[in-house]
Amino acid sequence: MHKKFNSYMTIREIQCKTSIGNCGFPGGGWSINPYVGCEHACEYCYARFMKRFTNHEEPWGEFVDIRVNIAEVLEKELKSNKYKNSNIYIGTVTDPYQQSEEKYKLTRKILEKLIDYSTKISILTKSDLVLRDLDLIKKFKNIDVNFTFNTLNENFRKHVEPNSSTVEERLNAMKKLSSEGVKVIAMIGPYWPFFTDPDKIFKELKKAEVSYVFSESFNTTGSNFLGVEEVLKKYYPDKLNGMKETFFDRDLFYDFYTKAEARLRKASKKYEIPITIYFGVGHAGKFKGEKQKIDAR
Numbered sequence: 001m002h003k004k005f006n007s008y009m010t011i012r013e014i015q016c017k018t019s020i021g022n023c024g025f026p027g028g029g030w031s032i033n034p035y036v037g038c039e040h041a042c043e044y045c046y047a048r049f050m051k052r053f054t055n056h057e058e059p060w061g062e063f064v065d066i067r068v069n070i071a072e073v074l075e076k077e078l079k080s081n082k083y084k085n086s087n088i089y090i091g092t093v094t095d096p097y098q099q100s101e102e103k104y105k106l107t108r109k110i111l112e113k114l115i116d117y118s119t120k121i122s123i124l125t126k127s128d129l130v131l132r133d134l135d136l137i138k139k140f141k142n143i144d145v146n147f148t149f150n151t152l153n154e155n156f157r158k159h160v161e162p163n164s165s166t167v168e169e170r171l172n173a174m175k176k177l178s179s180e181g182v183k184v185i186a187m188i189g190p191y192w193p194f195f196t197d198p199d200k201i202f203k204e205l206k207k208a209e210v211s212y213v214f215s216e217s218f219n220t221t222g223s224n225f226l227g228v229e230e231v232l233k234k235y236y237p238d239k240l241n242g243m244k245e246t247f248f249d250r251d252l253f254y255d256f257y258t259k260a261e262a263r264l265r266k267a268s269k270k271y272e273i274p275i276t277i278y279f280g281v282g283h284a285g286k287f288k289g290e291k292q293k294i295d296a297r
């Protein structure tokens with residue numbers, strides 16, 4: 001569980017008018033995000049684009065708006081049947097089990113509202129705080145918990161995902177959920193040069209009885225790489241140029257992720273855990289808009 005709360009965080013309680021929206025995933029579905037901003041402060045966070053809509057001066061990772069009335073709003077919106085027969089994802093933009101959830105319990109209240117609403121529910125997180133709600137999660141007929149799990153290197157994890165659960169905590173959470181009959185899915189994303197070892201990761205995922213894996217390449221659009229670059233400069237200077245070239249040279253990007261795809265598929269077969277891979281040259285910022293060599297599948 002989270003052991004610390006960030007004293008430098010700006011926490012603001014806000015009221016929301018809507019609780020559920022289109023999630024924009026390839027397969028469609030709906031999304032619920034109880035928090036705007038995210039205390040996990042991942043250096044590569046793709047959600048930092050949200051900052052410009054928030055009127056916050058603080059850097060990404062140092063503020064969070066708590067949508068305190070979200071469960072009540074959701075209850076009203078669930079009177080409609082339009083969200084049934086589809087997937088409702090909790091935490092598509094920011095983590096629903098970030099530190100503030102310990103105090104506000106919004107994700108728990110959302111689950112309580114969804115329990116009798118018959119549709120598929122997916123929780124996306126990097127935190128073992130999800131175990132707090134195991135009693136509730138077990139009551140759902142169709143639910144899965146998705147953990148980001150892209151490295152076994154705890155130092156690197158700490159540097160790029162500073163306030164999330166550790167590698168060990170996530171593995172233990174996955175094991176616990178699986179042992180209690182909850183479907184667990186892992187997202188190997190972003191797939192890192194140097195720090196992602198598919199065979200070793202799959203070996204651990206097998207022990208945790210993970211039933212499905214997704215993987216995606218690093219998305220260099222916007223400022224996603226700037227924080228990672230700082231981490232590399234400070235802690236892994238020998239890897240800085242290699243990672244930069246891999247991400248920003250189209251041919252190297254293609255070569256790297258072609259090999260990565262082969263490694264993932266080999267591991268998937270060996271450990272008998274199915275996988276879907278979303279790699280694309282379109283993820284290399286400088287080539288955005290060009291035809292993808294590796295299509296999302």
Ligand code: SF4
Pocket residue numbers: 038039040041042044045046047093094095126161164
């Ligand atoms: S947990 Fe997700 S939303 Fe939160 S900072 Fe990390 S990548 Fe961003």
